[in-house]
Amino acid sequence: MxxxxxxxxxxxxxxDAVRAQVEGCVGFALSSVIKGEITLREGLVDQQCFADFRLxx
Numbered sequence: 001m002x003x004x005x006x007x008x009x010x011x012x013x014x015x016d017a018v019r020a021q022v023e024g025c026v027g028f029a030l031s032s033v034i035k036g037e038i039t040l041r042e043g044l045v046d047q048q049c050f051a052d053f054r055l056x057x
Contacts (some may be wrong), residue, residue: 005022005025031056034056
């Protein structure tokens with residue numbers, strides 16, 4: 001899968017850390033779009049924390 005992400009990090013001291021941060025953000029965003037859902041049960045949200053959030057693998 002090809003993806004393009006743009007960022008303006010300012011002065012970069014560690015390019016590998018910036019790259020890893022952007023890739024992690026893209027992974028979270030794609031997970032939200034593809035697998036994300038918010039379900040309600042008796043008026044309360046079922047997903048209570050990030051442990052309930054399924055990431056793309």
